[in-house]
Each structure stands twice: as C-alpha cells, then as structure tokens.
Amino acid sequence: xxxxxxxxxxxxxxxxxxxxxxRGIQKMLENDQYCIDIIQQIQAVQxxxxxxxxxxxxxxxxxxxxxxxxGDDPQERQRVLREITEVFETANKL
Amino acid sequence: xxxxxxxxxxxxxxxxxxxxxxRGIQKMLENDQYCIDIIQQIQAVQxxxxxxxxxxxxxxxxxxxxxxxxGDDPQERQRVLREITEVFETANKL
Amino acid sequence: xxxxxxxxxxxxxxxxxxxxxxRGIQKMLENDQYCIDIIQQIQAVQxxxxxxxxxxxxxxxxxxxxxxxxGDDPQERQRVLREITEVFETANKL
Amino acid sequence: xxxxxxxxxxxxxxxxxxxxxxRGIQKMLENDQYCIDIIQQIQAVQxxxxxxxxxxxxxxxxxxxxxxxxGDDPQERQRVLREITEVFETANKL
Numbered sequence: 001x002x003x004x005x006x007x008x009x010x011x012x013x014x015x016x017x018x019x020x021x022x023r024g025i026q027k028m029l030e031n032d033q034y035c036i037d038i039i040q041q042i043q044a045v046q047x048x049x050x051x052x053x054x055x056x057x058x059x060x061x062x063x064x065x066x067x068x069x070x071g072d073d074p075q076e077r078q079r080v081l082r083e084i085t086e087v088f089e090t091a092n093k094l
Numbered sequence: 095x096x097x098x099x100x101x102x103x104x105x106x107x108x109x110x111x112x113x114x115x116x117r118g119i120q121k122m123l124e125n126d127q128y129c130i131d132i133i134q135q136i137q138a139v140q141x142x143x144x145x146x147x148x149x150x151x152x153x154x155x156x157x158x159x160x161x162x163x164x165g166d167d168p169q170e171r172q173r174v175l176r177e178i179t180e181v182f183e184t185a186n187k188l
Numbered sequence: 189x190x191x192x193x194x195x196x197x198x199x200x201x202x203x204x205x206x207x208x209x210x211r212g213i214q215k216m217l218e219n220d221q222y223c224i225d226i227i228q229q230i231q232a233v234q235x236x237x238x239x240x241x242x243x244x245x246x247x248x249x250x251x252x253x254x255x256x257x258x259g260d261d262p263q264e265r266q267r268v269l270r271e272i273t274e275v276f277e278t279a280n281k282l
Numbered sequence: 283x284x285x286x287x288x289x290x291x292x293x294x295x296x297x298x299x300x301x302x303x304x305r306g307i308q309k310m311l312e313n314d315q316y317c318i319d320i321i322q323q324i325q326a327v328q329x330x331x332x333x334x335x336x337x338x339x340x341x342x343x344x345x346x347x348x349x350x351x352x353g354d355d356p357q358e359r360q361r362v363l364r365e366i367t368e369v370f371e372t373a374n375k376l
Contacts, residue, residue: 019207035244
C-alpha cells in the first residue's frame with residue numbers, strides 16, 4: 001500500500017511539472033513566440049502525459065485488476081478487463 | 095476455444111482487407127494520384143489496424159492474461175501484466 | 189493581425205482550461221480515485237491539446253508558412269516546410 | 283520530376299514490405315501464435331506506415347503545396363493549406 005502511495009506522489013509531482021509546462025506555453029503565446037516552437041512544447045507535454053498514463057495503468061494492473069481477476073465476481077472481472085481494452089482503444093486514437 | 099478460433103477468423107479476414115487496401119495504395123502511387131488522398135488512405139489503414147489490435151488485445155485479456163493472473167506463478171503474472179503496460183505505452187507512441 | 193491575436197486569445201483560454209483540468213487530475217490522485225477514471229481524464233486532456241496544436245498549426249500555415257513559401261529565400265522556404273514534416277512525424281508518434 | 287518518381291518508387295517498395303509484413307501477421311494468427319507478439323508486429327507495421335505518410339507529405343509540401351501557395355488562386359491556396367491541417371489533425375487521432 002505504501003508502494004502505491006509512493007507511486008501516487010511521483011505521479012502528482014509529474015503532473016505539477018506538466019502544469020508548469022502548460023503555463024510556460026501560455027507565456028509563449030502571450031509573447032507571440034514562433035508557432036512551431038509552441039507546437040513542439042505541446043507535443044512534449046503530450047509525451048509527458050503518455051508517461052503518466054502508463055505509470056498509472058501499471059499500478060492499476062498490479063492492484064485493482066489483479067484483485068478483480070482473482071476474485072469471484074465474473075461481472076466485475078469482465079468490467080475491469082473491458083476497461084483495459086477501452087483505454088487501449090482510446091490511446092490508439094490519441 | 096471455438097469462440098477464440100472464430101475471433102481469429104474475423105481478425106484474419108480484417109487483415110486480408112487491410113492487405114488489399116495497401117495494394118490499392120500502391121496503385122494510387124503508381125498512377126501518381128494526389129498525395130493527400132494517398133495519405134488519407136494510409137490513415138484509414140492505420141485506423142483499421144488499431145481496431146484489429148484492440149480485438150486481439152480483448153481476446154488476450156479474457157484468456158491468457160486471466161489464466162496467468164489466476165495462476166500460481168508470480169513471475170508469469172508479472173510478465174503478462176508488464177506486456178500490457180508495454181503495448182499500451184507503444185500504442186501511445188503510434 | 190487582429191485575427192491572429194484573436195486566435196491567440198482563444199488558444200490561451202483553451203490552455204487555461206487544460207491547466208485547470210490537470211489540477212483536477214492531481215486532486216483525483218490525492219483522493220485516490222479510480223485509476224481508469226484518472227487515465228480517461230488524462231486522455232481527455234491529450235485530446236484537448238491535439239485540438240490546440242491543430243489551431244496553432246492552422247494559423248501558422250496561413251501566415252508564416254505562406255510568407256516564407258512566397259518569399260525569395262529558398263533556404264528559409266526549405267526550413268519552414270521541413271518543420272511541418274517534423275511536427276507531422278512527431279504527431280504520428282504521440 | 284525524376285526526383286519525384288524516385289520518391290514514389292521508394293514509397294511503393296516500402297508499401298510492398300508492409301504488405302508482406304501483414305501477410306506474415308495473418309500466418310501468425312493462423313498458427314495461433316502469442317497475441318502480444320502479434321500486437322507488437324501490428325504496431326511495427328503502423329510505425330512503418332507513419333514513416334511512409336511522412337515521406338509522402340514531405341514530397342507534397344515541396345511540390346504541390348509550394349506551387350499552390352505561390353500561385354494566384356487564393357481558394358486553391360486555402361484548400362491546400364486546409365488539407366495539411368486536416369491530415370495533421372487525423373495523425374493526432376491515430
């Protein structure tokens with residue numbers, strides 16, 4: 001459990017970095033900086049968010065999903081597996 | 095098991111369609127058709143491949159992954175979960 | 189030029205919304221909310237960022253790129269076109 | 283013009299490789315190979331298609347788009363620039 005909390009703290013820290021990055025991009029726009037530089041900064045943020053999603057998914061698979069799949073409720077197991085398929089499908093579309 | 099085989103037959107059929115689509119794109123290039131039309135056809139193929147990956151992942155979660163997570167081998171379980179994280183991470187980069 | 193400024197204001201507004209969204213996701217993590225819900229919120233942010241990039245690119249094509257392509261400096265023209273290819277290539281990898 | 287034809291020949295060759303790759307993936311499914319290995323091969327195909335799109339876009343920018351932007355028809359110029367925005371937007375969603 002403390003391992004899980006540790007993960008969350010790391011993830012929150014990463015999101016704070018992303019938040020600062022986005023404020024920086026707002027400044028770039030206010031200062032009318034070069035569009036391509038701005039787009040590249042947005043793409044860097046998206047790459048950071050991909051990393052954050054992957055960390056959260058990894059934690060989820062090793063905790064909630066494992067519990068549900070080992071559990072006795074077939075509907076709950078189906079639900080949890082379907083969610084993985086859905087986030088994978090959305091990831092493909094981003 | 096027959097359900098699994100059925101899925102495979104559907105997936106193979108979808109891949110045959112993709113194969114025909116790609117031959118069509120080759121023809122478009124040979125006939126020097128408009129570049130943007132060609133790029134849009136390639137993007138349609140990529141969308142079809144996303145769908146195929148999602149179908150295969152869905153089958154995998156409900157069979158191999160479920161078996162491994164319920165099983166007695168913690169290393170095997172770790173391996174199977176790590177693979178899901180990896181294909182998710184790669185999906186984010188495509 | 190005022191049209192361009194207008195675009196920038198809209199884009200800055202959209203980035204402020206994204207910034208608020210990211211703070212919301214931090215709260216979700218602090219409150220230990222369900223991982224899949226968090227991942228879906230991150231994916232919503234990524235979708236919003238895709239839209240923002242597209243708006244900025246659209247403005248760039250109609251201003252800087254058009255000026256460079258019409259201009260007399262072949263090196264500058266090459267540079268501007270190469271940048272478009274690069275952001276497209278990176279977009280494919282996100 | 284011969285440079286353009288050369289590009290097309292390289293692109294067609296890359297598409298033939300992709301076509302063979304897709305037939306290989308069909309074989310993997312027929313032989314009931316491991317799902318994750320199959321998904322990884324599909325992701326490799328998608329990466330190859332990204333590269334092909336990028337090559338075609340690069341050619342397009344340096345020929346058709348440059349001609350249209352330098353040309354006298356503002357509607358044609360708008361159309362060509364809008365297409366770039368559209369393929370970029372779709373690339374973000376794949």
